[in-house]
Amino acid sequence: MIEVKNLSKSYGSKKAVDNISFKVNESEILGFLGPNGAGKSTTMNILTGYLSSTQGEARINGIDILSDPIAAKKNIGYLPEHPPLYTDMTVWEYLDFVYSLKKCKLPKKSHLEEICTLVKISDVSHRLIKNLSKGYQQRVGLAQALVGNPSVLILDEPTVGLDPNQIIEIRTLIKKLGKNHTIILSSHILPEVQAVCDRIVVINKGRIAADDSAENLASNLSADHKLSVRIEGPVREVKKILEAIPDMKKVIVVKEMADNITEYSIESKENTDIRKEMFNRLASRKYPILLLKSAELTLEEIFIKLTNAEFYGEELKQ
Amino acid sequence: MIAILKREFNSYFYSPVGYVFLFVFFAASGLFFLTGPLYTGVADISSVFSMMFWIMMIIIPVLTMRLLADDRRLKTDQLTLTSPISLTSIVVGKFLSAVVIFSIGVLMILFYAVALSLFTESMNWVGIWGNVLGMMLLGMLFISVGIFVSSLTENQMVAAIGSMLMNFLLFSVELIAAIVPFKFLQEALYSISVFSRYSQITSGIFDFRMILFFVSFIICFLFLTVRNMERRRWN
Numbered sequence: 001m002i003e004v005k006n007l008s009k010s011y012g013s014k015k016a017v018d019n020i021s022f023k024v025n026e027s028e029i030l031g032f033l034g035p036n037g038a039g040k041s042t043t044m045n046i047l048t049g050y051l052s053s054t055q056g057e058a059r060i061n062g063i064d065i066l067s068d069p070i071a072a073k074k075n076i077g078y079l080p081e082h083p084p085l086y087t088d089m090t091v092w093e094y095l096d097f098v099y100s101l102k103k104c105k106l107p108k109k110s111h112l113e114e115i116c117t118l119v120k121i122s123d124v125s126h127r128l129i130k131n132l133s134k135g136y137q138q139r140v141g142l143a144q145a146l147v148g149n150p151s152v153l154i155l156d157e158p159t160v161g162l163d164p165n166q167i168i169e170i171r172t173l174i175k176k177l178g179k180n181h182t183i184i185l186s187s188h189i190l191p192e193v194q195a196v197c198d199r200i201v202v203i204n205k206g207r208i209a210a211d212d213s214a215e216n217l218a219s220n221l222s223a224d225h226k227l228s229v230r231i232e233g234p235v236r237e238v239k240k241i242l243e244a245i246p247d248m249k250k251v252i253v254v255k256e257m258a259d260n261i262t263e264y265s266i267e268s269k270e271n272t273d274i275r276k277e278m279f280n281r282l283a284s285r286k287y288p289i290l291l292l293k294s295a296e297l298t299l300e301e302i303f304i305k306l307t308n309a310e311f312y313g314e315e316l317k318q
Numbered sequence: 319m320i321a322i323l324k325r326e327f328n329s330y331f332y333s334p335v336g337y338v339f340l341f342v343f344f345a346a347s348g349l350f351f352l353t354g355p356l357y358t359g360v361a362d363i364s365s366v367f368s369m370m371f372w373i374m375m376i377i378i379p380v381l382t383m384r385l386l387a388d389d390r391r392l393k394t395d396q397l398t399l400t401s402p403i404s405l406t407s408i409v410v411g412k413f414l415s416a417v418v419i420f421s422i423g424v425l426m427i428l429f430y431a432v433a434l435s436l437f438t439e440s441m442n443w444v445g446i447w448g449n450v451l452g453m454m455l456l457g458m459l460f461i462s463v464g465i466f467v468s469s470l471t472e473n474q475m476v477a478a479i480g481s482m483l484m485n486f487l488l489f490s491v492e493l494i495a496a497i498v499p500f501k502f503l504q505e506a507l508y509s510i511s512v513f514s515r516y517s518q519i520t521s522g523i524f525d526f527r528m529i530l531f532f533v534s535f536i537i538c539f540l541f542l543t544v545r546n547m548e549r550r551r552w553n
Contacts, residue, residue, distance in 0.1 A: 011553070048400040052551045073402040084397035086325070088332040100321035101401045144397065 001026050001182055002047065002152060007056035009042055016042045018206035019056070024199075026151075029178040031193030031214070032186035034203040040186040041081050043203070044156050047184070048078040060152055074102075077150040081157055083141025087130035091121055091140050094129060095147060104148040112147070118173065119143045134161035142170070146177075153183045159192065171196050225268045226295040227275070228254075232261050233287030239264070241281050247272040261290060322398070322411030323418070326385065330419055339381050343423035346373040351430045361438040363431055367449040368520040370427075371513070374453075374460055375489065379481035381419060382464025383474045385412045386543070391472045399551075405544045413458075413465055413540060420457045424450060445522050452519030455532035459512065460485055462539035469543045488512045 002024040009017040017039040024030045034040050045051040047058050049069045058065045063072040086094055095112050104111070116122040119139045124132055129140060138161050145153060158174065159167045174185060174196055187193050193200050194214050202210040202217070210217060231238050235253060242251045247269045254263040268274045275292065282289055330336030347366055354365040386409075389395040398408050428450060435441040460481075467481040492514055495507035508514070512535070515528050 045396075048396075050396055050399050050551070070402045070404065073400055076400065078396070078400045080393065080396040082393045082396075084392070084394040086329070086394055087392070088329055089325075093328075097321060097325050098397065098401075100324075101398065101403065103402060 001059075001061055002030075002184065003057075003059040003062075004043070004047070005057050005059075007043065007046060007058060008054050009039075009046060009051065010054045015206050017046070017053075020203070020206070020208050021056075022201050022208065022211055024182050024184060026182050027178065027180060028199060029174065029183045029185060029197045031197030031200040032184055032203060033188065033190060033193050033200055034186070035188055038203045039206040040203060041156055042206075044078070044080070044154050044184065044186060048076055048154055049073055050078075050080075074148075075150050075152050077145035077148070077153045079141050079145040079153075079155045079158055081160075083137055083144070085129050085137060085140060085144075088128070090126050090128055091116075091132075091143075092125045094140065095125075095143060098144050098147045102148040106149065111149075115143045115146045118146065120169065135163060135166050138162060139166075139170075142173075151181060153177060153181050155183065155185045157186055157188075159187070167192075225270050225272060225274075227266050227268075228263070228291075228293050228295050229266060229278075229289060230257075230261060230263045230291035231282060231287055231289055232259070233282075233285070234260065235262050237285075238262065238282070238287055241285065241287070242266060242278065245274050245277050245281065247274055263291075265295065319403070319407035319411040319414075322403075322408055323415045326412050326415030327418055330381075330415070335380065335384070336419055339377055339419060340423055342373070342377050344426050346370065347423070347427050347430070351427075355430075355434060361434055361440055362442065362445075363427070363434060364445060364449055364520050364522065366427060366430065367453055368517060370453065371456065371489075371516060374457055375485040376482060378416075378420070378457060378460040379464050379467075379478045379485065381416050382461055382468055382481060383478035384468070385416065385465055386468040386547070387471050387474050387477045391474075399547075405547050406540075409465065409469075409540055409543050409547070413461060416461045416464070417458055420461065421454070424453055424457070427453070442522075448522065448524045449520055452516055452524075452528075455529065455536075456512070456516050458536050459488075459532055459539075462536045462543075463488070466539045466543045466546070469546045 004023070005021050007017055007020050008015065020039075020043065022030070032040050032043070042051065046053045047060070047065065049065045049072065052066060060072045061075050063075070065072045086097070089097065092112070095115070096108070099108055099112060113122070116125055119142050121136060121139050121143060124136055129137060132140065138158070142155070142158060145155065155174070159170050162170060171192070174183065177183065178196075178198075185193070185196060197214055200210070200212060200214050200217050201208055235256060239251055239253065242248060242264065245268075248266065249269055250267040252265045254265050256262045266274075279289060330339075347370060350366040350369040351363065354369070355361060355363050386395075389398065399405075428446075431441070431446050435443075463484050464477070464481040467484055468477040471477050471480065489512065491507050492511040495504050495511065498504045498507060515531060518525075519528060
């Protein structure tokens with residue numbers, strides 16, 4: 001369990017983290033979402049005792065990281081943004097070093113072998129870390145965090161530098177670990193935290209912009225009033241039909257394709273759903289809809305949505 | 319602490335640093351042995367010890383430069399500082415790893431003494447042990463200075479040159495004292511002179527106050543290192 005209360009961190013006059021509070025329950029995966037420089041890594045560095053906070057407190061399994069750092073750190077496995085690898089060692093030597101550094105009591109050989117199998121680095125365990133690819137290095141970093149089987153895992157952008165297959169593997173692994181670990185995972189990719197996390201904390205400019213379950217946040221942020229459609233039919237007429245729909249704000253022709261097919265980007269008034277109406281009208285004229293999807297919000301749009309409207313974060317909580 | 323000590327000791331031999339250090343140490347002491355006891359035909363190797371002062375001043379910073387600076391540059395300090403061990407054991411572990419390498423060099427000088435003793439009956443073993451102890455203390459002092467400077471920067475070269483300067487300053491305290499006009503200040507400077515104490519040891523004068531002097535200097539620098547690392551977490 002992780003508890004953070006009114007945590008602040010200033011670098012000189014600049015506030016990197018500004019009075020944030022949240023809680024992660026046991027066996028919960030919390031996603032930490034924010035753009036670069038939002039304060040994600042700083043918060044994680046405070047939680048793991050690498051930095052100290054200017055104000056506020058952080059507790060790991062009930063132990064304050066500042067007043068009893070050694071006891072608190074025993075419960076934490078940390079994968080920082082740059083995996084802290086001694087590149088002049090082999091993978092096995094490195095994990096062996098981490099094992100003794102963490103004063104781990106589990107049977108060494110079987111424990112380390114188990115971790116290597118879990119993160120799929122067994123085949124490179126006797127190679128020098130500096131000769132490994134970025135993806136493998138990232139996984140060695142993850143392996144390091146798992147040594148000693150800590151109950152709390154703090155993972156700072158764990159999928160950076162991995163190829164798509166590896167990303168899926170690591171996400172599956174994190175989900176599996178989430179069954180009996182408390183995990184905080186940071187990312188600047190919304191679909192990633194949506195795929196893995198039970199709860200999402202959105203952080204921007206050192207402040208919490210939203211703290212909600214993944215589903216709630218997604219539905220609040222969904223953009224059903226912005227659609228992308230592909231329709232077969234003459235452009236002028238289809239456009240006219242679309243513009244005639246009530247609540248329609250804007251119809252833009254994105255691309256005219258072959259065989260009389262055209263792609264449109266349409267926007268209706270917020271909180272309205274024009275999909276049925278659009279289907280009925282087009283169907284009656286025998287102009288089939290070939291593709292219909294809601295335009296996904298980009299991360300930038302999410303932050304604008306969450307942070308520009310100042311009270312949006314509060315609204316979401318309610 | 320043992321884990322850190324082991325890793326740092328091994329890493330001296332993953333890179334050329336350990337080999338270069340020992341090579342220079344052996345080469346220099348060998349040269350001083352050749353030009354000292356062997357040429358003059360006097361069975362006294364204390365000249366080797368006193369000449370090594372200069373070499374140690376320059377090469378020990380090479381040994382200590384990467385100990386903490388590199389950890390910061392490569393961000394591996396995020397591993398050590400978030401592990402369930404105290405800052406003191408990290409610093410002491412790194413300190414001891416350099417001390418172990420340095421001791422290997424000192425052992426080599428003992429080997430010269432043994433070689434010399436085969437040809438003479440008048441070996442002053444008490445004096446030699448005193449010299450060895452003095453050299454160990456001086457080396458540990460330079461290492462603690464080097465670790466402290468290494469904790470101040472991310473750059474190995476800056477750390478090396480910085481600790482050479484610090485060592486030089488420790489040596490030149492006596493020279494400065496000689497030209498300082500105020501009696502009080504002069505005495506204060508003499509009282510922290512490392513060189514005069516070391517040359518006393520190498521000339522055969524031995525005093526437990528000297529051990530205390532070196533040990534407190536070493537502890538002081540290790541303490542400063544720990545405090546400096548602690549300070550960085552708060553900034």
